[in-house]
Amino acid sequence: MKKLVLIDGNSIAYRAFFALPLLNNDKGVYTNAVYGFTTMLLKIIEEEKPTHMLVAFDAGKTTFRHKTYDSYKGGRQKTPPELSEQFPLLRELLDAFNIKRFELNNYEADDIIGTLAKQAEKEKWEVKVVSGDKDLLQLVSDQVTVALTKKGITNVEAYDEALIDEKYGIKPIQIIDMKGLMGDSSDNIPGVPGVGEKTALKLLKQFGTIEKVLDSIDEISGKKLKEKLADNKEQALMSKELATIYTEVPYEGTLEELAFGDYNEEKVVSLFKDLEFKSLVNQFDSGELVDDTPLEEVTYEVLEEIKAEHLVSPAAMIIEVLEENYHQADILGFGLVHKEGRYFIPTEVALKSDLFVEWAKDETKKKWLLDAKRGVVVLGWKDVLLDGVDFDLLMASYLLDPSHSSHDLEDIASRKGASRIQQDEAVYGKGAKRKVPDQDVLAEHLVRKAEVIHQLKEKMEEELNKNEQLELFKELEMPLSVVLGRMETEGIRVDVDQLKDIGADLEERLAKLEKDIHDLAGESFNINSPKQLGEVLFEKLELPPIKKTKTGYSTSADVLDKLAGEHEIIQHILHYRQLGKLNSTYIEGLLKVTHEDTRKIHTRFNQALTQTGRLSSTDPNLQNIPIRLEEGRKIRKAFIPSKVGWKILAADYSQIELRVLAHIANDEKLISAFKEDLDIHTKTAMDVFHVEEEDVTSNMRRSAKAVNFGIVYGISDYGLSQNLGITRKEAAQFIERYFKSYPSVKDYMENIVEEAREKGYVSTLLHRRRYLPELTSRNFNQRSFAERTAMNTPIQGTAADIIKKAMVEMADQLDSLGLESKLLLQVHDELIFEVPPSEYDQMMKLVPKVMEEALELAVPLKVDVSAGDSWYDAK
Incomplete structure (x- = not known):
């Protein structure tokens, strides 16, 4: 039997666009709608196995329905430019798959779908319609099923006559009567004011059609409902007409021309590569179509006994676990690569070897890892200490490419030109089919992964050095990954x-x-x-x-x-x-x-997110x-605390981002206020409202506080007006007075945006970068967001760097002083410790000292420290 799949192109593209975060490839082309649409398309091809396909699009804003009701679809927000730009790519995608597409002026995609569905129905074909629009349910019949998207894109619910009856208690054709009564806000179909779905269905179950409902108003109970129906008869009938899909669109092609079969796989993969859909390139449709670049040959030895010559320093090591939440996860094995050889070490062999355990904890033996934090935790749960981490590929990739959403080893290898490796899914499978392969397959995969780390270490450190980020990497992020790993393993009681x-x-x-x-x-x-x-x-x-x-x-x-x-x-x-x-x-x-x-x-800290x-x-x-x-x-x-009699100690940076702003903007008034330890919000209120300290009201201080923190995030007059419940005009005047009081802050805001536009990125004081290609976007909203980000990132990013530096230095102090106290959590600008009674006084002095001296600024850093029997009592 022939099977025709009809896809509502605009509906699915919209769903995909809003379901997925805004993605773009390295050319700055937005791709999230195309990606979502593609995943849905691949699922349909795999599950439905259609013999014929067509994707229908809306041709323009005006249709024949606007003659009936000129406000039809009025009030809809303009299509975001970031989505509009993707429609040509969608058409290119469909052409690559040899899937027919069609649009026609004056008609909607629904009408095209309705017309072809009716034609196929006459020919006794099976028809599947895919959309996010409930209007299409009116097409359901013995041969036509409508699949509506639920959450996201690929999750759909297939409606046949039985399901419509079960959910609504009406026939598919009565959907148009329901819409006539209740209206549809998404299409600006008015319906009868005050009539919702429940009332509409009740009326239709009693009378059958909207016409019969309107003819039987006297038989309807409820005075208000009667009045509403009587006053809106014409509007109700017009609404039904607007909701009715037109099934006689002048489509000149034949159904047979919609045949779907072979397509040019090379063309599809080429487009996927262009769009940077790496996961689709490597696993396409049934997983048979993959990048056909041959894997480089690799020779290795499986170790059944570990000898000293196997544990050369430095060495690249993979510690393989499958679970995303890796705490107490089973280790599948170890891949080890160094200049002397390549090895696969089975888990039992490694953990039972005193040589391996000693080598793992020896800080003089340098290890290069994919993810040091994960390694510390995974081995920590096996009572094996990991030290001597000299390179962390994940953190190097994160610092070099912070805007990339994926730092999986396969993606890093592809981006940085290392030897190609298989995706984990290709080796282990996915979902219910996920399993550990035979040892020879596993061993080769782990050795290849370790080989990539070995190849990339020098190259990526050169890139970091060129970016002035090597110190940030070596002195901050890498040691922090070990600190975080120990915090995760320790947990909080x-x-x-x-x-x-x-x-x-x-x-x-x-x-x-x-x-x-x-x-x-x-x-x-x-x-x-x-x-x-x-x-x-x-x-x-x-x-x-x-x-x-x-x-x-x-x-x-x-x-x-x-x-x-x-x-x-x-x-x-x-x-x-x-x-x-x-x-x-x-x-x-x-x-x-x-x-x-x-x-x-045992929470997991995300360091590369x-x-x-x-x-x-x-x-x-x-x-x-x-x-x-x-x-x-x-x-x-x-x-x-984990032990009786111990205390929870909480240490919180006070207004760290405002202090960083004072330093970066080099604003004399702000610097002076912080040096004199004044209440910064009161001081701002005094400067902005030109009053003495005793005349500052609580409302003035509240307004000053809102603008102080808002400025850090590049707040607009609209944003401030919403925060304070004032008009935009008043908010704009407030911001203007603020900038007059603190002119250096205004200069900083303007200069940093220009600098970012020239360089393409902004930096923190410790040289962490954030790239902002959207600064040159033609889209106003996108460009404005990038400008606010340029203002904020050096401040927020430096504050983040400071607390990270404090964590590393506190961990060093705890180790060097041989203290039992432990760092347990980091929450925003706060560090949480557990402290034994014998170290209480020492820690109450040591913690704020280390935190306040983490980075020297033009203003003092201030830390509030307190302790109690619980985290609550410590605040």
Whole structure:
């Protein structure tokens, strides 16, 4: 049987664009929509195995429907230029696959799809329509299935007649009647004001069509509903007409011309390479199409016994684990490459060898690794100390190419011209098929990986030296990776009972809030269901709907914030959501990741993720515990020292980014304020409002604080107006007065953007770079973002470098002084330690001293230090 797949090109491209982060290749061409579209296309080809295909596009903004209703699709935001630029690439992609595409002036993609679906239906073909638009459900029949995208792009839900009946209780053709009654905000189809999906379906189940509903108004219960229907008859019928797909588009081709079969694989791979879709180049369709550059021959020895001559220094080493969360992961084996030879060492052989264990911890024996932090943790869980790390390929790649989203070894090898290696997925498989291969396959793969590190070490250090980044690499990032590895292995103790008590208290408060919300609503309903909540708020309580989505009323946080004064229920719902998230994410979430044996949480620190150099943490993210809410702060009570009688010590940099700004901008007033240890926000209020200290009001200080921190992030008058609840004009005047008070700050902001435009990047004081190709973008929003980033990165990045330097120096001090105290966490500008009673006084002096002396600036660095029985008590 012939099978025709019809794809709604615009819909899928939009979905892909907004589902994926903004990506671009090294030529600055945006590619995220094309990438998402491609992954969907490959999945369709693999799963549907179509005999015929066509992708339909909208030809322009105006269609025949605009004659009926000139506001049709009005209010839609203009297509972002970053997406518009990708449509030619999408067409090129389809041509490479030999997939037919079609667009026609005056018609929409839906109409083209509807026309071809009906033609194929007459020929008894099987038809699959792929879109994100529910309007196409009206085409569903015995032979036509409509697959609607759900989350992301590749996750779809296939609708046949049975599923439409199950979800809506109507026939596919009645979709147009439903749209006529309820309207569609995405297409600006008005429908009947105040009629939602629930009411529309109820009416259609009773009367069948919109015409019969309008003819039977007297039989409908509810005075308000009757009035709405009676007052909007013509609008309802017009809305149905607008929602109806036209199935007689003048398409001159034949169905047979849509045949899909062979395509030029070379052309497809060439396009993928151009777009830098490396994962698709290496694993395409069923995985058969890969880069056909032959792998270089490699000879190696499998060691069943380790001898001294095998452990030459320096040596490149791969410590292979499969799990993304590598704590306590099984080591698959070791690849070892140096000038004397290439070896694969089975795990048992390595860990049982005293020679290997001694070599691993010997700091004079230099090791070159892919990821030193991971190596420290993986071996640490096996009670093997790793020291002497002399090169970390991951960190070198991160410093040289901070904008790249992937620092996998295969990608680094490809970018830097090393020997080609297979992707891990090609060796281990993926998903349910993931497994460890035979030893000979594994051994060769690990030796090849170690060989890449061996090849690239010298080359990448030369690049770092050329960028003036070798010191940053050698003295900061590499030693920090070892420090972080030891912090991960150490973990932080959790009082599980305390956490459960906090959770029980939250549950109690959630139950009370739920009852209050139900009482205010006058009925019980699922508060976590946007659909049910929307019906209660906008139909039953008749609050003004702020925003509608394709699935109904929006009940997002920004919508509820705007409704805050309309009804008492809103604040209760917002509070309910806050406490619910605390309970599910931070109570239940933390309990799940508390280690069974150690009773600790072993978070993973991401050192090569952010472009500013900031650290982040995952599994769990301990930097995101919401401490503005007292209920959130209390979660920190559960974080305690690992030994009885010890204390948690917290040391926090005070206003570090403003101090860095004062130094970088060399602003005399700011420098003077920090040197005199004045309250910087009060001082700013005095300067901007021209008042004496005693005349500074709390509102003045609040405004000064907002602009102080906002300036660091290149805040606009709009951003400041939103923060302070003032007009844009007032915000603009405030910013202007700020710059008059601190002219050197204004000069810095202007000069750094010009410097970045000339160089293509900005740097921190320690020479960390962030490349900003968007500074030359034709798109205003993209260019503005890059300008704000140019202003902010040297400040935020230097602050990140300072705390990293403090961490490395604190670790050195703890080691050299032989102290038992341990560095446990880094959270934003704060370091968390656990301290025994005998070292308490010493640490209360040592920690702030080391942190304040981490980097010499024109202003003093200031650290607030405190201690307590828990992380909460330490603040």
